[in-house]
Amino acid sequence: MGHSPFEGHLFVLMKLDMTTESYLSNMEELKALALKELEKARTAEELEQWRAAFLGRKGRVTQVVRALSGLSPHERPRAGAVANEAKTLLEARLAERQEALKGAELEQLSAQSIDVTLPGRQITLGGLHPVTQIVREICGVFTSMGFQVVEGPEVEWDAYNFEKLNIPQDHPARDMWSTLWVDYRDQQGRYPMLLRTHTSPMQARIMEQTMPPVRVVVPGKCYRYEATDATHESQFYQIEGLAVDEGITFAHLKGTLYEFARQVFGSDRKARFRCDYFPFVEPGVEMSIDCFACQGRGEEACRVCRGSGWIEIMGAGMVHPNVLRGVGYDPEVYTGFAFGLGPERIAMLKYGIEDIRLFYANDIRFLRQF
Ligand code: PHE
Numbered sequence: 001m002g003h004s005p006f007e008g009h010l011f012v013l014m015k016l017d018m019t020t021e022s023y024l025s026n027m028e029e030l031k032a033l034a035l036k037e038l039e040k041a042r043t044a045e046e047l048e049q050w051r052a053a054f055l056g057r058k059g060r061v062t063q064v065v066r067a068l069s070g071l072s073p074h075e076r077p078r079a080g081a082v083a084n085e086a087k088t089l090l091e092a093r094l095a096e097r098q099e100a101l102k103g104a105e106l107e108q109l110s111a112q113s114i115d116v117t118l119p120g121r122q123i124t125l126g127g128l129h130p131v132t133q134i135v136r137e138i139c140g141v142f143t144s145m146g147f148q149v150v151e152g153p154e155v156e157w158d159a160y161n162f163e164k165l166n167i168p169q170d171h172p173a174r175d176m177w178s179t180l181w182v183d184y185r186d187q188q189g190r191y192p193m194l195l196r197t198h199t200s201p202m203q204a205r206i207m208e209q210t211m212p213p214v215r216v217v218v219p220g221k222c223y224r225y226e227a228t229d230a231t232h233e234s235q236f237y238q239i240e241g242l243a244v245d246e247g248i249t250f251a252h253l254k255g256t257l258y259e260f261a262r263q264v265f266g267s268d269r270k271a272r273f274r275c276d277y278f279p280f281v282e283p284g285v286e287m288s289i290d291c292f293a294c295q296g297r298g299e300e301a302c303r304v305c306r307g308s309g310w311i312e313i314m315g316a317g318m319v320h321p322n323v324l325r326g327v328g329y330d331p332e333v334y335t336g337f338a339f340g341l342g343p344e345r346i347a348m349l350k351y352g353i354e355d356i357r358l359f360y361a362n363d364i365r366f367l368r369q370f
Pocket of ligand 1: 197198199200278281284314316317318338339340341
């Protein structure tokens with residue numbers, strides 16, 4: 001602030017020939033002005049500006065007091081007394097205002113002060129999503145059996161998702177996977193890219209890159225163009241498993257998967273294998289666990305197992321010789337087993353969750369339970 005806000009009120013400076021009467025009336029006028037301006041000052045800074053403007057070394061009151069010397073010696077005492085009285089009054093008023101302001105500031109400060117004895121606010125901690133937890137748990141079971149965890153792309157080539165898995169173009173088995181295609185055509189006008197419908201394409205990718213022995217699990221997201229219901233989602237996780245070596249048999253497959261079921265569900269739960277068809281395995285099976293909702297009784301109204309008493313948790317089988325040949329393995333030397341399981345379904349079985357859609361509905365009341 002360059003200049004005093006009071007400069008607008010130009011005060012008539014005393015002349016040498018002034019009379020006592022005009023001196024006193026000027027003093028009176030100045031006092032009234034000063035008091036009026038003091039009323040307006042709201043902050044410590046404004047009070048200080050006021051002080052400098054009226055009572056400071058070059059302030060107006062100071063100047064008027066100095067002008068006493070322009071009066072005749074016998075007039076000076078009377079005028080001096082009035083001037084001093086005015087000055088003292090203004091100083092006293094200023095002190096009052098400063099005190100009042102300080103009091104108000106203190107009051108405001110204590111109103112804002114912190115009570116250090118109050119108990120702290122509880123911090124809400126985030127947690128791992130239940131699907132992340134179950135994926136980690138399942139991968140842990142397989143790593144304890146010597147499997148390695150690897151991951152792969154969610155946007156995949158038709159070649160890996162289907163062709164190298166013994167599912168040629170226009171093969172009816174493609175209908176098993178309702179596919180979401182990427183809107184991109186190759187030179188033949190075909191759609192070569194898709195959102196992977198399962199984690200099995202990683203079987204081919206891994207075998208192309210390494211020679212046996214292979215023991216891997218592949219967790220990851222998959223996508224299908226499907227209506228949802230209590231046990232189906234259009235976006236879900238799978239965990240693929242693959243073991244290839246000399247002399248691997250179906251007994252290894254069953255032993256590994258029973259051990260997996262025992263570690264995840266405990267030894268009380270029943271598991272069963274039944275024949276199933278997947279183009280990339282031969283023979284192929286599905287593994288099921290007895291339904292938690294109706295305790296495997298297969299009640300007609302059970303919407304979880306739809307009355308069968310069993311819930312399918314994975315497809316599995318011995319890797320098809322065509323697949324082995326396709327990646328450059330000699331099927332006369334190497335055999336292997338593969339499986340693909342659904343972690344959400346396993347979490348449902350393990351925790352008694354009746355609808356798979358709860359996992360992705362983002363309802364904090366559900367997610368907080370895990
Ligand atoms: N990829 C199959 C599916 O999505 C599951 C599977 C994996 C079956 C590996 C056999 C072997 O349904």
